[in-house]
Amino acid sequence: MIDTIDAASIVLQQESVQKLFLNNKGAAAIAVGLAAIGTGYAQRGIGSAAVGAVAEDSDNLVPGLIFTALPETLIIIALVTIFVVP
Amino acid sequence: MTPTSTTRDTGGSSNPEFVNARVRSRRAALFDDEDYRKLVRMGPGGIARFMEESEYETEINALASRHDGVDLIEYALNRNLAKHFDDLLRWSEGELHEQIVRYLRFYDAWNVKTAIRGVYSGSSPEEIRDDLIQAGELDETVLDRIVEADSIEAIVEALEGTLFEEPLVAAYDQFENEEVLIPLENAVDRAFYSELLAEVDDTRQQEGPLALYQEFLVAEIDFLNARNALRVARSGADIDPDDYVIEGGDLFSADELRTIGGDPDQLVEILRDSEYGDELSGALDQLREADSLIEFEHALDAALQEYTDHLSNVYPVSITAVMSYVLAKRLEVENIRAIARGKEVGLDQQQIEEELVIQ
Numbered sequence: 001m002i003d004t005i006d007a008a009s010i011v012l013q014q015e016s017v018q019k020l021f022l023n024n025k026g027a028a029a030i031a032v033g034l035a036a037i038g039t040g041y042a043q044r045g046i047g048s049a050a051v052g053a054v055a056e057d058s059d060n061l062v063p064g065l066i067f068t069a070l071p072e073t074l075i076i077i078a079l080v081t082i083f084v085v086p
Numbered sequence: 087m088t089p090t091s092t093t094r095d096t097g098g099s100s101n102p103e104f105v106n107a108r109v110r111s112r113r114a115a116l117f118d119d120e121d122y123r124k125l126v127r128m129g130p131g132g133i134a135r136f137m138e139e140s141e142y143e144t145e146i147n148a149l150a151s152r153h154d155g156v157d158l159i160e161y162a163l164n165r166n167l168a169k170h171f172d173d174l175l176r177w178s179e180g181e182l183h184e185q186i187v188r189y190l191r192f193y194d195a196w197n198v199k200t201a202i203r204g205v206y207s208g209s210s211p212e213e214i215r216d217d218l219i220q221a222g223e224l225d226e227t228v229l230d231r232i233v234e235a236d237s238i239e240a241i242v243e244a245l246e247g248t249l250f251e252e253p254l255v256a257a258y259d260q261f262e263n264e265e266v267l268i269p270l271e272n273a274v275d276r277a278f279y280s281e282l283l284a285e286v287d288d289t290r291q292q293e294g295p296l297a298l299y300q301e302f303l304v305a306e307i308d309f310l311n312a313r314n315a316l317r318v319a320r321s322g323a324d325i326d327p328d329d330y331v332i333e334g335g336d337l338f339s340a341d342e343l344r345t346i347g348g349d350p351d352q353l354v355e356i357l358r359d360s361e362y363g364d365e366l367s368g369a370l371d372q373l374r375e376a377d378s379l380i381e382f383e384h385a386l387d388a389a390l391q392e393y394t395d396h397l398s399n400v401y402p403v404s405i406t407a408v409m410s411y412v413l414a415k416r417l418e419v420e421n422i423r424a425i426a427r428g429k430e431v432g433l434d435q436q437q438i439e440e441e442l443v444i445q
Binding site: 045046048049050051052053055056057060 | 403
């Protein structure tokens with residue numbers, strides 16, 4: 001009697017775990033989110049340096065912008081995950 | 087020019103990226119060899135005009151109505167230096183700010199020493215005021231009080247509550263007995279360096295930027311001690327090393343210097359065997375051959391500058407880039423002053439060039 005209840009609850013648990021757990025698209029979304037955090041962190045340092053350089057000499061605006069935008073590649077490439085995942 | 091309050095809340099993280107970007111840009115704008123070559127060929131008027139077209143424009147214009155000639159150049163240099171170092175304090179945050187504040191207390195020590203010398207030699211408050219460099223932590227009210235003090239005792243009183251108070255009070259008796267300024271000046275220097283090293287010693291680290299910053303401070307103290315020891319040895323004066331050696335260096339202790347007993351050759355040997363031997367070997371040879379202390383001192387300056395430049399490349403996001411800028415700016419100001427003063431007393435070009443510390 002007790003055994004059957006245990007077996008049944010295990011099955012129930014497994015079903016609910018499978019329902020709660022991420023599907024593939026969800027996991028890819030997390031990957032993209034993490035990449036976005038990485039991009040933000042990289043841009044924090046580069047951005048403040050770029051603002052400093054531009055404050056000294058406005059000729060630095062264009063190189064500053066380019067360097068600040070460079071970490072964007074991280075998130076753009078991470079975005080590919082969404083399409084690769086079935 | 088309003089002095090920046092340095093007692094702000096320094097909680098939060100530091101911003102070395104921003105500060106370094108600005109500092110490196112300013113570092114690049116300093117005068118280079120080419121500019122110095124031009125300056126050496128000019129008279130004081132020409133130098134002032136040259137400066138007016140450079141980044142010293144504001145200061146020259148502000149002071150030109152009250153001063154002229156070499157004085158104008160000198161005061162403009164001081165003001166510009168103060169402005170730039172004030173900017174450093176304004177931009178920086180967190181731990182970086184703390185470190186810069188501590189290092190720029192150098193100018194507090196400088197101002198206190200200037201005021202003491204001024205009062206001792208009976209200069210007027212205006213004259214002393216003009217010679218101060220407002221880049222340190224002491225604010226305008228304290229500076230006003232030490233400038234207007236009519237005795238050295240009053241200066242010591244005005245500095246109540248600062249880090250200079252205790253050592254100055256301790257040294258005051260000696261000053262009263264012997265009527266010489268050396269104990270007071272050394273008390274000020276020691277207060278500055280011991281404060282600087284105390285903070286660093288608390289967090290003695292094995293590697294990373296802070297460890298190298300410590301190394302730099304130790305090197306600076308060693309060089310200062312070496313310079314003082316050589317000067318004393320050269321002048322033949324019999325001064326107890328206890329009176330001038332600054333604690334914290336690796337190279338000399340007061341006891342060691344006492345046993346050497348002011349023999350310049352032995353001092354040079356110690357320097358050659360030390361960890362700085364490689365960098366200084368050229369300068370040490372020159373010292374032996376040319377018998378010129380000035381060139382050796384310039385070599386020390388250049389070696390220190392090179393060392394900080396190296397550090398700032400190894401650890402870009404730390405205080406080392408700021409350090410390298412502070413040293414470079416200080417050297418530039420000293421160079422221009424040397425050119426202007428040299429021209430004033432009629433030195434020829436080559437003699438002035440020997441006075442310059444150019445990388």
